[in-house]
Amino acid sequence: MSGALPEAGTPWEALADQLAEARNQDADWRGGRVPLYVHFAGDDVLEVAKRAYEMYFSENGLGPRAFKSLARMEREVVDIGLALMRAPAGACGAMTTGGTESIFLAVKAAREYRVSVRGGLRGTPRLVVPRSAHPAFDKAAFFMGIDVVRTPLMNDFRADPDAIAAAIDENTIMVVASAPAFPHGVVDPVTEIAGNAARHGVWCHVDACVGGYFAPFAAQLGVALPAWDLSVPGVCTISADLHKYGYTAKGASTLFFRDEATFSKMGWAFDDWPRGRYFTNTLVGTRPGGAIAAAWAVLRYLGASGYRRIAQRVLDTRRALQAGVVRQGFQVFGDPPLSIISYGGDTYDLEGITGELEARGWLVARTQQPNGFHHMLNLSHEPVIGQYLDDLESAIIGARSSTAQPPRAGSASY
Ligand SMILES: *Cc1c(COP(=O)(O)O)cnc(C)c1O
Numbered sequence: 001m002s003g004a005l006p007e008a009g010t011p012w013e014a015l016a017d018q019l020a021e022a023r024n025q026d027a028d029w030r031g032g033r034v035p036l037y038v039h040f041a042g043d044d045v046l047e048v049a050k051r052a053y054e055m056y057f058s059e060n061g062l063g064p065r066a067f068k069s070l071a072r073m074e075r076e077v078v079d080i081g082l083a084l085m086r087a088p089a090g091a092c093g094a095m096t097t098g099g100t101e102s103i104f105l106a107v108k109a110a111r112e113y114r115v116s117v118r119g120g121l122r123g124t125p126r127l128v129v130p131r132s133a134h135p136a137f138d139k140a141a142f143f144m145g146i147d148v149v150r151t152p153l154m155n156d157f158r159a160d161p162d163a164i165a166a167a168i169d170e171n172t173i174m175v176v177a178s179a180p181a182f183p184h185g186v187v188d189p190v191t192e193i194a195g196n197a198a199r200h201g202v203w204c205h206v207d208a209c210v211g212g213y214f215a216p217f218a219a220q221l222g223v224a225l226p227a228w229d230l231s232v233p234g235v236c237t238i239s240a241d242l243h244k245y246g247y248t249a250k251g252a253s254t255l256f257f258r259d260e261a262t263f264s265k266m267g268w269a270f271d272d273w274p275r276g277r278y279f280t281n282t283l284v285g286t287r288p289g290g291a292i293a294a295a296w297a298v299l300r301y302l303g304a305s306g307y308r309r310i311a312q313r314v315l316d317t318r319r320a321l322q323a324g325v326v327r328q329g330f331q332v333f334g335d336p337p338l339s340i341i342s343y344g345g346d347t348y349d350l351e352g353i354t355g356e357l358e359a360r361g362w363l364v365a366r367t368q369q370p371n372g373f374h375h376m377l378n379l380s381h382e383p384v385i386g387q388y389l390d391d392l393e394s395a396i397i398g399a400r401s402s403t404a405q406p407p408r409a410g411s412a413s414y
C-alpha cells in the first residue's frame with residue numbers, strides 16, 4: 001500500500017481482506033494485551049456505538065441548523081454529564097472531539113474570561129499545573145503562547161495544593177487538578193486546590209478526562225474519593241472524555257462550565273470574510289455526527305446501572321492486578337482508587353522485564369517518575385489478569401537470568 005493513487009479502483013471485498021490482514025500486525029487489544037488506548041465494555045456496547053455511529057455517519061456536528069437531531073442529542077449528552085458532575089443550576093457545557101480539545105478550550109476560555117473581568121495581563125499568561133497533569137495542557141499552552149509551571153507532587157503522588165498556591169502569580173490564568181491524574185491514577189485534593197485558586201481569583205480546571213464517566217459510578221459503589229466535581233467551590237471547568245470510560249465511539253469528550261458567563265468564552269465567532277458569520281464552540285470545524293449519536297446511544301443503552309456494573313468489574317480487575325503485583329514484591333505508586341494503576345521497585349530490572357513481557361505478547365506501558373509499569377484497565381483485561389501475573393513472574397525470572405540482554409533505554413513510554 002504505497003505510492004500514488006492507483007488509476008483503477010479496487011472492489012470492497014478485496015479491500016476488506018486487506019484491512020483485516022493489516023490488523024494482524026497490531027497489538028492485540030481484544031486479548032487484553034494493550035494497557036491503554038481502547039476502553040472495551042463488552043461486545044453489546046460496542047455494537048450499539050457502531051450502529052448509532054453508522055446511522056449518523058454522514059451528518060456533521062458543525063451544522064446544528066441542518067441537523068437538529070444532533071443538536072438535541074448533544075444537549076441531552078451534556079445534561080447527563082452535568083448531572084454526573086453534580087453541577088449547580090445554571091451550569092453549561094458542550095461536546096468536543098477529545099480530551100485534548102476540551103483542555104484547549106478550557107485554557108482558551110480561562111484566558112478570555114480573565115481578560116474580560118480583570119483587564120489585560122501584564123506579562124505572558126501562565127498555567128500552574130501539577131507535575132502529573134496531562135501533556136495536553138503544555139500542548140495547548142504552546143499553541144497559544146502561554147507559559148506553564150509544573151509543581152511538585154506530595155509523597156502520595158497527589159498534587160500539592162500548597163505548591164500550586166505558591167506558584168500562582170499575577171499572570172496565572174488557570175490552575176489544574178486531575179481526577180484522576182494519568183501517571184499514577186490518584187485523585188488530586190481538588191477542594192484545597194480550587195479553594196486556593198478562588199481566593200486568588202484564578203480559574204480552576206479539573207481534568208476528569210479519565211474519571212469523569214467512571215468516578216461517579218465508583219463513588220456510588222462505595223469507593224471513597226475526595227470531592228472533585230462541580231459541587232466543589234472554585235471549580236470552573238471540568239473535562240470528561242466520553243470516549244474513555246463513557247465507552248462511546250472515539251471523537252467524543254465533554255467540557256463543563258460552572259455558569260453561563262464562563263461558558264460564553266468557549267466559542268469563537270468570525271465574520272470578516274465573504275461568506276458571513278462563522279461560529280463554533282469547538283476548536284475543530286466539521287465534527288463527526290456519528291460520535292455524537294454514539295455517545296447519546298451508549299449513555300442511554302447502559303444507564304447508570306450499566307455503568308455501575310462495568311465500573312465494579314473494572315475496579316475488581318484493578319484490585320486483582322494490584323494484589324498480584326504486591327504479592328510479587330512491587331510497590332504500587334500511591335493509593336489509586338479507580339481504574340489506573342502503576343507500580344515498580346528498585347530491586348527489579350524493569351527494562352529486562354519489559355523485554356520479557358513484550359516477548360510474551362504484552363504491550364508494556366511505562367512510567368518514568370518513579371520508574372515503573374502503567375495500566376489503564378477495562379473489561380478486555382478482566383479475563384487475562386491471571387495470565388499477565390504469571391507472565392510477569394516469569395519475566396522477572398527471565399530478566400534475572402538473562403545477562404545477555406543489555407538494558408533497553410526509554411522503551412514504550414506513552
Ligand atoms: C486521555 C487524557 C487526556 C487527553 O485526551 P485525548 O482524548 O487523548 O485527547 C487528557 N487528560 C487525561 C487525564 C487523559 O487521560
